[in-house]
Every structure is written in structure tokens, then in C-alpha cells.
Amino acid sequence: MSPSKVYFMDLRASSEENLLKKFNRLLKTAHLVNLPISGRTVAIKLHFGEFGNLAYIRHNYVAELVRLLKEMGGKPFLTDTNTLYKGSRSNAIDHLETAFKNGFNPITVGCNVIIADGLWGFDHRKIEINLKHFSHALIASAVAEADVLISMNHFKGHELTGFGGAIKNVGMGCASREGKIKMHTVSKPKVNEDKCISCGECVRSCNYGAIKFGVNEKAKINYDLCVGCGQCIVVCPSEAIDIDWDMSVEACERIVEYAYAALKGKPAFHLNFITDVSPFCDCWSYNDAPIVPNIGILASFDPVAIDRASADLVNQASVNPFGPLAERNPSPGEDKFTLIHPKTSWKAMLDYAEKIGLGSQSYELVKI
Ligand code: SF4
Ligand code: SF4
Numbered sequence: 381m382s383p384s385k386v387y388f389m390d391l392r393a394s395s396e397e398n399l400l401k402k403f404n405r406l407l408k409t410a411h412l413v414n415l416p417i418s419g420r421t422v423a424i425k426l427h428f429g430e431f432g433n434l435a436y437i438r439h440n441y442v443a444e445l446v447r448l449l450k451e452m453g454g455k456p457f458l459t460d461t462n463t464l465y466k467g468s469r470s471n472a473i474d475h476l477e478t479a480f481k482n483g484f485n486p487i488t489v490g491c492n493v494i495i496a497d498g499l500w501g502f503d504h505r506k507i508e509i510n511l512k513h514f515s516h517a518l519i520a521s522a523v524a525e526a527d528v529l530i531s532m533n534h535f536k537g538h539e540l541t542g543f544g545g546a547i548k549n550v551g552m553g554c555a556s557r558e559g560k561i562k563m564h565t566v567s568k569p570k571v572n573e574d575k576c577i578s579c580g581e582c583v584r585s586c587n588y589g590a591i592k593f594g595v596n597e598k599a600k601i602n603y604d605l606c607v608g609c610g611q612c613i614v615v616c617p618s619e620a621i622d623i624d625w626d627m628s629v630e631a632c633e634r635i636v637e638y639a640y641a642a643l644k645g646k647p648a649f650h651l652n653f654i655t656d657v658s659p660f661c662d663c664w665s666y667n668d669a670p671i672v673p674n675i676g677i678l679a680s681f682d683p684v685a686i687d688r689a690s691a692d693l694v695n696q697a698s699v700n701p702f703g704p705l706a707e708r709n710p711s712p713g714e715d716k717f718t719l720i721h722p723k724t725s726w727k728a729m730l731d732y733a734e735k736i737g738l739g740s741q742s743y744e745l746v747k748i
Contacts, residue, residue, distance in 0.1 A: 383744045387680065388677070408448075422455060422456040424532060425531045426532050427460060428478055433663075437534050439483035439488045443488060458493045471499060496520035502557060504558065518558050519641055524642075529643065531549050540623070540631055541631075545690050546650040551636060561607045564610070564631065566634065569613050575618050575619060582611075586612055632729035640738050650683050653677050673700055675694065676693075684739030685741065
């Protein structure tokens with residue numbers, strides 16, 4: 381089988397061609413125009429960023445894509461699903477307000493914003509897949525019902541999957557609340573009591589009332605209530621909460637199966653922005669400095685190839701001397717995502733995605 385083509389634009393620009401014009405050229409060179417857009421609804425799956433986070437994709441690029449899709453006769457809309465954890469995107473009202481404040485509104489992007497799984501995250505359609513972990517997946521209605529799916533992915537580190545790119549954005553990001561719980565159910569965290577300083581951050585942050593202090597004043601998780609959303613891992617200031625390694629491999633496979641369901645039978649296209657590559661997901665209300673300098677934007681019809689190419693580009697890059705990896709000084713080519721999130725396995729995620737036919741890790745990088 382011939383390698384999948386992944387098109388790449390770097391971020392060099394000039395007075396003749398600014399970055400928006402170059403992005404337009406990337407979309408055309410990568411054959412976006414081959415998608416059946418005319419007269420069709422097109423879901424542009426984005427992460428609007430938690431309020432306070434500034435690493436998400438700039439709305440100007442989204443507006444350029446929307447303009448092109450409308451030129452092609454399509455009916456594009458921006459979309460994302462509600463979160464499991466507390467924050468500014470856990471229901472459609474707060475989520476829309478956050479999207480608008482972060483720059484994604486009809487005036488700036490030229491189309492409407494629809495929260496795909498409804499007011500509280502319960503709107504979904506069952507998609508049959510018959511794979512290892514799930515016979516069917518619960519995909520947010522507005523994504524399931526759209527004719528075409530375009531995923532615009534901010535490529536960055538991720539606490540559960542090592543990095544977040546196309547597969548994570550489409551898999552976890554297109555699931556309804558119940559679907560997300562089914563994926564997270566194997567990745568429940570554990571508290572290391574020796575490291576717990578009893579600060580109470582996790583107790584205050586848990587949306588499910590699943591953490592209380594035990595008699596020894598150390599945090600204790602009630603697994604009957606915990607849905608595995610991972611919020612407590614990120615808020616803990618002393619790294620006392622972590623997930624189980626083997627479980628995170630299974631969680632990755634579950635996300636891959638959901639990506640398979642969201643894309644099943646649907647024309648799709650993927651864009652990875654390797655910019656502001658923060659060590660953690662955009663789900664948190666802050667973003668640490670990028671681990672590498674800005675690299676560029678990738679486009680492909682293959683979600684596995686684009687994620688593999690993005691990971692390789694980041695791992696080949698030198699570290700940002702002002703970023704969180706500067707002191708650790710990884711050797712050239714060393715896997716930066718495993719260095720930051722040692723208990724995760726993005727390679728297992730891509731291997732499984734390849735195995736079930738979602739795409740190929742073999743790619744040809746075409747620089748435009
Ligand atoms: S205990 Fe942690 S992972 Fe479980 S629901 Fe609460 S914040 Fe989420
Ligand atoms: S956030 Fe961490 S240190 Fe603070 S109470 Fe929870 S487990 Fe303990």
C-alpha cells in the first residue's frame with residue numbers, strides 16, 4: 381500500500397503571501413476540494429479552548445476554511461461537545477459563551493456554532509462498530525448527522541494519550557457525555573497518599589463529588605462516583621494523583637474506536653496545527669509555554685498518518701529554550717510526549733488505529 385500523503389506548510393510568510401493565503405494554498409494543494417461539499421452540511425470539529433487557555437487554534441484560520449467551504453457551496457458550522465469535568469464548557473450555554481469569548485462566533489468565523497451533544501451532553505446517535513471494546517459508540521448528534529466532517533486539531537501534549545491530535549479530537553471530542561464516560565471508565569486515577577499534601581484542590585475540582593478526605597486527611601477517591609475524567613490529575617499541585625499504565629493503553633484503544641465510529645462512512649479531512657505545543661490539553665484553564673518552537677500546519681485525509689507525521693516533527697525539533705522541557709534537555713529524536721507523560725502510550729494508540737483500518741502510519745510528507 382502506498383504511503384498516505386500528509387501536506388505541510390511551515391510558518392514562513394511574506395508580503396506576497398501571508399499565513400492565511402498560505403493556509404488557503406495548503407487546503408487546495410491537499411485536495412480539500414475533492415470532498416463532496418456542495419449542498420452538504422459540514423461539521424468543523426474544533427476545541428474552542430477552556431476559558432483562560434490561550435493555546436487553541438486562531439479563529440482567523442477557521443474563517444479562511446469556512447470561506448472556502450461556502451465558496452464550494454457547503455453549509456459549514458463549528459462544533460464541539462460538552463466536557464465531563466467542571467469548567468467553562470460543561471453545558472451548551474457556558475460552552476457557547478466560552479467559544480464566543482475565545483473568538484469563535486458568527487461574526488469572526490462566518491458561520492454558526494452548534495454544541496454537538498446538546499444542552500447537557502445527552503444528545504447522541506448510536507453508531508454500530510462491532511470492535512474489541514464497543515459494539516456501538518455514542519456519537520454527538522450534530523456530528524453524526526453532518527454529511528462531512530473536518531477536524532481542526534491543535535496538536536499538543538495530553539495527559540491520557542501522550543499527545544492530542546486528530547484521533548483524540550475526533551474520538552473523545554465527538555462523543556456525548558455517556559460516550560465519554562464509557563471511554564474514561566478504564567482510566568480512573570489513584571492517589572499516592574505519601575505525596576498528598578491535603579490541599580483540597582482535587583476535592584474542590586471534582587464535578588462528581590468523588591473525592592473526599594479520608595480519616596488520615598489524605599484524598600480518597602470513591603470509585604462508585606468517579607467517571608475517570610482526569611481533572612484531579614491536572615489540578616493536584618504535588619503530582620499525587622496518577623492513572624494506571626495498562627489502563628491508559630485500553631483508554632487509548634477506546635478513543636480510537638470512537639474515532640472510527642465518528643468517521644464511519646463519512647467523507648472527512650484533518651488539519652493538525654503544530655503551534656503553541658503546550659504540554660497539556662486545551663481543556664485546562666491555563667497553558668504552559670510550548671515544548672518546541674512553532675512548526676507549521678499539516679493537512680491529510682488520513683487521521684493516523686497526520687498524527688504520526690506531527691509526532692515525528694515535534695520529536696525531531698529542538699526544544700523551546702524557554703519551555704518546560706528546557707532543563708530536561710532531551711536528545712535529538714527522543715520522544716518528548718513520553719518524557720512529559722511517561723505513563724501514556726501514543727504509539728499503542730496509533731498501532732491500534734492502524735490495526736482496525738482507520739489509516740496508516742506510513743506517510744509521505746509533502747511540503748508546499
Ligand atoms: S475523582 Fe478525578 S477522575 Fe474521578 S470524576 Fe473526580 S476529578 Fe474526575
Ligand atoms: S490535590 Fe493532590 S495534594 Fe491536594 S488533596 Fe488532592 S491529592 Fe492531595
